Amino acid sequence: MRLLTLAKAAxxxxxxxxxxxADEALRALVTGDQGRGWEAVGRVDLGNEAFxxxxxxxxxxxxxxxxxxxSSRSGAMIxxxxxxxxxxWRNGSAIAYRGARRAVVPAGYxxxxxxxxxxxxxxxxxxxxxxxIRLPTVMPFAMAALPRAGTDVGVVSYARDRExxxxxxxLCQVLERAGEVLMLSCEADFGASGAPVFVLRGGVPxxxxxxxxxxxxxxRKVSLAVSVAGVAALRAVLDADRGSTGSAxxxxxxxxxxxxxxxxx
Numbered sequence: 001m002r003l004l005t006l007a008k009a010a011x012x013x014x015x016x017x018x019x020x021x022a023d024e025a026l027r028a029l030v031t032g033d034q035g036r037g038w039e040a041v042g043r044v045d046l047g048n049e050a051f052x053x054x055x056x057x058x059x060x061x062x063x064x065x066x067x068x069x070x071s072s073r074s075g076a077m078i079x080x081x082x083x084x085x086x087x088x089w090r091n092g093s094a095i096a097y098r099g100a101r102r103a104v105v106p107a108g109y110x111x112x113x114x115x116x117x118x119x120x121x122x123x124x125x126x127x128x129x130x131x132x133i134r135l136p137t138v139m140p141f142a143m144a145a146l147p148r149a150g151t152d153v154g155v156v157s158y159a160r161d162r163e164x165x166x167x168x169x170x171l172c173q174v175l176e177r178a179g180e181v182l183m184l185s186c187e188a189d190f191g192a193s194g195a196p197v198f199v200l201r202g203g204v205p206x207x208x209x210x211x212x213x214x215x216x217x218x219x220r221k222v223s224l225a226v227s228v229a230g231v232a233a234l235r236a237v238l239d240a241d242r243g244s245t246g247s248a249x250x251x252x253x254x255x256x257x258x259x260x261x262x263x264x265x
Contacts, residue, residue: 025187026167029090029156037205039088039095039138041156041166044068044127044194047082053157053195054085055207056140059132061238063231064194065212066105066125075111077103085129087138089158090165095138098129102241104234121180123212123226125194126234143228144206146182147199149174155186155211155223157195172197175217180227188214188223197225 029035040056044064052068062085069078080100088095109122147153154170172186184197188211198205209225216222 025171026162026169028162029166029168032090035088035090035166038156038166038168040140041196042085042087042094043089043158043163045084045086046078051158051163051191052193053159053191053211054127055156055194055196056087056133056138057143057207057231058140059134060129061140061235062127062129063196063207063210063228064125064127065210065226066109066123067111067212068194069103069105069125069127070111077105080127083127085127087133088166092164096133096135098131098133100127101130102128102238104128104237106230106234120212120224120226122230124210124228124230124234126231126238128238141196141198142204142206143231144199144201144208146177146180146208146227146229147174149176151199153184153186153208154198154200154205155184155188155192155195156198157188157192157211159189159191161189163191175222180229182209182225182227183215183217184211184223184225186211186223187221192223 029038042054044052044054044062046068050072052064054062054064057063070076071078080103083100083103085098086094103125105125106122110119151174153172153174154168155172156166156168158166169186172184174182175185176183192211195211196207197209197211199208207228209227211223211225213224214221215224
């Protein structure tokens with residue numbers, strides 16, 4: 001964990017609210033042919049404040065980073081009426097547009113702990129869409145366990161100065177693993193928060209983690225990503241709440257007894 005320890009000195013959240021440098025290793029997926037197979041990755045728009053990246057893991061569920069759901073100005077959770085998902089967003093249009101019905105983050109997550117590296121372990125969220133996306137060209141991704149150090153991975157993301165098309169960085173590697181956090185050689189930019197990190201198994205991409213922050217380790221630009229292991233618990237919270245009488249009320253956030261925070265319209 002030597003690099004992860006050194007990376008504690010400098011890392012930042014990656015909502016698209018600040019300029020970012022171009023990354024020559026990124027390949028823009030400008031055409032439909034180039035983006036084939038990645039249509040379930042989309043841009044998560046957060047009102048007029050920022051955007052992140054997300055990916056479908058079910059027809060009605062988008063996986064992203066927890067900090068994306070908080071206002072950088074007020075520190076409060078963003079209302080779901082301000083959240084939208086643009087599947088396959090490219091050159092001014094999306095394959096599907098959806099609003100958000102509910103969003104959930106782990107109960108232990110604290111947006112105010114953004115300067116702490118252990119915050120990354122809980123930096124994962126699910127957005128339930130107001131309508132499922134059921135299109136033959138938009139297939140939700142499966143998930144897989146965290147890979148070992150040295151494994152090749154890829155990231156598909158949107159970011160500042162390249163918010164109009166998704167970009168693929170396929171020449172990444174897992175540098176280290178510490179618990180549920182990976183350090184990657186990918187140079188992530190602002191807006192790449194929530195971007196899915198993939199491994200290819202049998203030629204099929206599976207999501208193993210979600211990009212959370214960019215960092216500096218021994219002068220090397222790296223990115224930090226969190227495991228998708230917590231997704232099952234968040235899905236269970238959504239399922240349980242779906243059958244309840246709605247104790248969360250008409251707005252704001254809720255600390256659920258099953259271990260999550262909700263945000264609703």
